Amino acid sequence: MFEQLFKSIQDKVILTQEELELCKTFFIPKKLRKKQVLLQEGDICIYNTFIEKGLLRSFTMDEKGNEHIVQFAIEGWWITDLSSYLTNSTSIYTIEALEDSELLLLTTSAREALMDKIPMFERYQRLLLQNAYIANQARINSALTETAEEKYINLGNTYPGIVKRVPQHMIASYLGLTPETLSRIRKQISLRK
């Protein structure tokens, strides 16, 4: 159950076998079936969630009932509403499983305790935060400067695993396009090959 988590940690920092075993005790394992919800909009996001297996998405809904997908996450990734999680405020996002998934949940107090006990876990968390910040910034810049086609191609290059596993209308929602526009773009790309 902890294989992917240990890989994620040891890609960034060095922990002893003892420390890794200690880590285990702070996480709450949870399984979600496809379409089950981990976080409901309006609730406080009390878990930072590591994905051992499966695929989740976070999304927000506008007043007209249209979904806007904020993030996809697959095994080896973390997913949460970080603002809600860190500030204890209600979340504007829903997090839902798109495949049967195996998760490891970390509350804020468990996270604080882990960082106190294992300084290298704090470094791991800092490096995750840096990456999240950079990804967020890249997403903003992409929204401001790239054409629809560039956004689609870059998504496929950066996250090939996700594009293959997610229905096209969700890819469109993530990119801020209508399904029709995305379909037209994919046709144009395939004609050029």
Place this chain on the structure above:
Amino acid sequence: MFEQLFKSIQDKVILTQEELELCKTFFIPKKLRKKQVLLQEGDICIYNTFIEKGLLRSFTMDEKGNEHIVQFAIEGWWITDLSSYLTNSTSIYTIEALEDSELLLLTTSAREALMDKIPMFERYQRLLLQNAYIANQARINSALTETAEEKYINLGNTYPGIVKRVPQHMIASYLGLTPETLSRIRKQISLRK
């Protein structure tokens, strides 16, 4: 010269007097006069900059030559292009002093060394990253959901010190409004009082 920095650190973590003295040796003090530039678009952002005194802004320029202000920062704050700083990539931002300013510069290698020597400095950096991430997320949500008037009022409530010290056309640029729209909004608000 280190008053504001020490206050910023000790608001978040506890450092010994020895550790604070050690901190000093890792920063490069620098003074900028009004309108002088700290980072030029196209360069790599090699400093994370703490502001002891003064006011700076970061902005990007579109193809038509219009400036888009990304951030203001006053004494007690950090300013940098975090993505460029952390990934060694060229920056799309320019950082410029809007008042005569006194700065403390931290290179990435000095930051790494400080975090290795003083674990609580790493915690301080993690907490700064968390706040930066949350502020970034709030900025995105505000852009997506708030009216122009709400944006202006919230900016004044959140950062009264900045609104008073910055020319109105720059406030407009930060909020993504034309100066004329902002002027109309301010008139409407003052009429209602």
